[in-house]
Amino acid sequence: MKKVVKFGGSSLASAEQFKKVGAIIREDEARRYVVPSAPGKRFSSDTKVTDMLYACYASAEQEEDFSEQLDRIHERYQEIINGLGLKFSLDQDFEIIRKNFTEKAGKDYAASRGEYLNGKVMAAYLEFPFIDAAEVVRFNEDGTFNEEVTNELLSARLADMEYAVIPGFYGAKEDGTVVTFSRGGSDVSGSLVALAVGADIYENWTDVSGFLIADPRIVKNPKSIETITYKELRELSYMGASVLHEDAIFPVRKAGIPINIRNTNAPQDKGTLIVEGTCRKPKYTITGIAGTDGFAAITVEKAMMNSEVGFCRKVLQVFEDNGVSIEHMPSGIDTMTIFVHQNAFEEKEQKILAGIHKEVSPDHIELETDLALIAVVGRGMKSTRGTAGRIFSALAHAHINVKMIDQGSSELNIIIGVRHEDFKNAIRALYEIFVLTQI
Ligand code: ASP
Numbered sequence: 001m002k003k004v005v006k007f008g009g010s011s012l013a014s015a016e017q018f019k020k021v022g023a024i025i026r027e028d029e030a031r032r033y034v035v036p037s038a039p040g041k042r043f044s045s046d047t048k049v050t051d052m053l054y055a056c057y058a059s060a061e062q063e064e065d066f067s068e069q070l071d072r073i074h075e076r077y078q079e080i081i082n083g084l085g086l087k088f089s090l091d092q093d094f095e096i097i098r099k100n101f102t103e104k105a106g107k108d109y110a111a112s113r114g115e116y117l118n119g120k121v122m123a124a125y126l127e128f129p130f131i132d133a134a135e136v137v138r139f140n141e142d143g144t145f146n147e148e149v150t151n152e153l154l155s156a157r158l159a160d161m162e163y164a165v166i167p168g169f170y171g172a173k174e175d176g177t178v179v180t181f182s183r184g185g186s187d188v189s190g191s192l193v194a195l196a197v198g199a200d201i202y203e204n205w206t207d208v209s210g211f212l213i214a215d216p217r218i219v220k221n222p223k224s225i226e227t228i229t230y231k232e233l234r235e236l237s238y239m240g241a242s243v244l245h246e247d248a249i250f251p252v253r254k255a256g257i258p259i260n261i262r263n264t265n266a267p268q269d270k271g272t273l274i275v276e277g278t279c280r281k282p283k284y285t286i287t288g289i290a291g292t293d294g295f296a297a298i299t300v301e302k303a304m305m306n307s308e309v310g311f312c313r314k315v316l317q318v319f320e321d322n323g324v325s326i327e328h329m330p331s332g333i334d335t336m337t338i339f340v341h342q343n344a345f346e347e348k349e350q351k352i353l354a355g356i357h358k359e360v361s362p363d364h365i366e367l368e369t370d371l372a373l374i375a376v377v378g379r380g381m382k383s384t385r386g387t388a389g390r391i392f393s394a395l396a397h398a399h400i401n402v403k404m405i406d407q408g409s410s411e412l413n414i415i416i417g418v419r420h421e422d423f424k425n426a427i428r429a430l431y432e433i434f435v436l437t438q439i
Contacts, residue, residue: 001030004199006168006190009040009048010207011264012118015083020264022125024205027267033158033197035168035190036122038114039076049076049114050169050183057110060101070098077117088124090117109178112170115186119167128163133189137171139179145171147192147251154196166193187248191259195251202252202259204244209263210272211236211243214289218424219431225288227273227280232287232377235413239290239375249274282380285387286434289427291374293420295327296342297404300356301335301364311360312336318355322348328373328415330404337404339417342369371403372423374416376430382411391416394433400426 007021025031038049056069074094081088097113116132123130136157138149150171158164168186172178181188187204194202211233212222228236230253237246243261252259253276262271305311315336319326328339345352353365381387388407391414395402404417418426 002032002197002199003028003030003201003203004033004035004190004194004197005031005203005205006035006186007037007264008186008204008206009037009050011040011205012036012038012122013040013042013046015080017264018080018084018122018125020267021122021205024264024267025126030200031203032163033193033199034122034126034128034165035186035193036115036118036165037168037186038118039080049073049118050111052076053110053114054107057101057107060110061104061107066101067098070094070101077121080121084121084125086121086124088121090120093117093120106178108170108180111180112167112178115167115169119165123165126163126165128165129161131157131161131164131166133167133170134172134176134178136166137189137192139171139173141173143173143179145181150192151196151251154192158193158197181245181247184245185247187245188251191248191251194257195255198255199252199257202257203262204248204259205262205264206243207263207265208243208261209266209269210261211241211288213284213287213435214427214431215241215291218427222431223435225272226270226283227275227278228287229278229379230274230276231410231412232379233274235375235377235408236288236290239373240292241288241290244274278379282378284378284434285380285384285390286376286378286430287380288377289374289430289434290377291372291423291427293370293372293423294342295339295371295373295417296345297337297339297368297371297417298345298352298356299335299337299366299368300360300362301366302360302362303334305334305336308360314359315356318352318359321355322352324348324352328404328406328417330406339371339373339404368403370420371417372420372426373404374418374423374426374430375413376416376434377413379412381414388414390433391430394429395426398422398425398429400429 011017040048052073056066059066077090136153138146140146168189170178170180209224211225214222256276259274260271263269324340324344326338330337400422402416406415
């Protein structure tokens with residue numbers, strides 16, 4: 001049995017956290033490949049090491065004195081090393097980093113040092129071999145990620161290694177230039193390692209016991225999700241639910257490797273299991289509720305639009321030409337509505353409106369802003385009658401006007417558009433009907 005274990009920044013923020021991680025790894029022999037993040041926040045007003053590195057490098061780039069900033073980063077690691085009682089020093093590494101910062105080695109190089117150094121500390125602590133991710137995670141010349149070469153390099157390198165620590169978040173181009181994934185990218189690294197070693201499971205250790213059914217900032221003490229499919233997760237993360245980096249799903253999904261989100265501070269909790277498919281019946285009809293604010297709707301109206309061949313294409317072309325991505329598109333007989341992110345639309349608004357007039361001569365265009373979309377997601381909806389009915393009666397009881405409804409053809413989700421003011425109440429009403437009353 002092989003497990004790849006990735007630990008997030010808050011799981012590695014201090015020596016005390018490192019000890020919890022050590023205990024988790026030692027408790028299960030299958031936990032053989034470890035992917036650490038950089039040390040995160042120790043308390044809520046603390047700064048993540050990655051952010052300290054970005055700030056320090058910004059000073060270096062402006063040719064300001066960055067010694068003190070770098071020393072403070074060094075202290076963060078030294079505190080961990082001392083707390084773990086290790087006879088191990090990063091002095092030499094910090095000298096190299098100092099030199100490379102002075103020579104302006106790049107922002108990505110700077111940020112990547114958080115994981116690199118933490119990987120070294122972790123390897124010393126566990127007595128596992130260390131592999132520099134720059135050698136095994138490959139980016140193309142243009143900075144895009146090269147999945148194929150990475151998989152070859154990683155599989156070959158790990159083939160006869162029983163144990164290893166591979167820092168997350170970064171890799172390098174063929175010439176050695178370090179490139180990072182986007183923020184939170186150690187999740188992706190963990191997934192790549194899991195694919196390369198053919199892991200039985202990819203454990204992603206963080207500071208929550210898995211996904212929650214709804215956002216805890218909106219719903220008080222929401223229950224957690226035990227099992228979720230990749231598809232459901234995709235729907236929820238599209239709507240803003242975040243625990244895992246979005247790109248982390250793809251490598252393991254291809255190989256059918258489940259991801260288990262676990263809590264370093266509560267290792268007894270089972271967390272959330274993310275799987276390709278499952279026969280396990282969800283506890284509730286729905287798996288989760290997520291939503292995002294900040295949408296605008298553009299409704300284009302024209303009599304007999306339904307019989308005008310190419311109408312939709314022409315309207316959509318205007319959005320494409322202006323580089324504005326379309327999020328949803330409910331339509332009527334003589335109307336079509338296009339949901340877009342308000343920020344992106346506002347910049348191009350007049351151009352798009354003029355473009356639509358020119359292309360299709362509509363009778364009327366109506367704009368509505370400050371809308372929110374809420375997705376009610378669940379594989380259980382397919383086999384349950386009355387889900388839509390319950391959604392709308394819950395919203396009606398909460399005096400919420402529904403502006404848009406969109407049921408995905410997979411019957412996996414129902415998306416509802418509401419006004420910004422109703423957003424939170426709508427989520428609470430939905431949680432109550434599906435989870436608290438659980439009829
Ligand atoms: N340390 C990086 C960040 O703060 C990457 C990660 O933690 O996954 O975004």
